[in-house]
Amino acid sequence: MSEFDELQAVIRRCAAQRQAEQRACEAFLNALYHALRTASGPGLPLNNVTLDFTTDATVRLRPPPSGSFHAAWLRLGLCEVLVRVRWVNGAFQGEYGQSGGFRVEQDTEDALLNLARQLLRDVAVTYGASQAPESHLN
Template sequence: MSSFDELQAVIRRGAQARQAEVQACEGFLTLLYHALRAASGPGLPLNNVSMDPAPDPQEVLRPAPLGSWHAARYRLGLCEVLVRVRRVDGAFRGEYGLGEGFRVDDVTDESVLRLARQLLRDVIKMYGGAQEDGAHLN
């Protein structure tokens, strides 16, 4: 078997695991989008939040190997933030903004909502430490 044939066989064997990882990471990014929309509290959705799945800017192989990053751009009113996430030891690890990182071990609505609120606070700090007043998030 040539090296080329071996490469094709390895890629085919890992296809299901890669697809499951892609679905899990994309699902997490979608949960984060919904959490960002609900970050102001019950009945106060943030209407100017949108999500666009994006290719990871550091992706060098396609299909992406297991453990690769998956990304989405979130529009938060006047700014955008790229969020990258991947699976590590059953948890979601990610990064956003100017080097902020996170780890979510137990994916619950509350844990993702906490992450969304932290992301918003961090983005506020990145733009100059403006007052953290939830009433001005819309």
């Protein structure tokens, strides 16, 4: 068996695992989108939240190997936030914005709402920090 044939066989053998990870990560991103829509509380949906799946720019192989990030742009009104997530050791691990990170071991409604609210706070701080008054020290 040539190296090329061996590569093709390995890719075929791991296809089911890769596809299961991709479906799980996309379902997580979709659930986060719904959590963001309801982050303001019951009866107060955020209507200007949208989800747009995208390929992760850091993945250098197609199909992405197991453990790779899956990504989506979440539009939150006037801004968009790239959220990347992957399945690691039984938990969803990810990052968003400039420096936000998370690990969700149980994707319950409460865990997703907490993550959604944290994401909103972190993005607000990111934009708010650029509006802070300058201090002039002598």
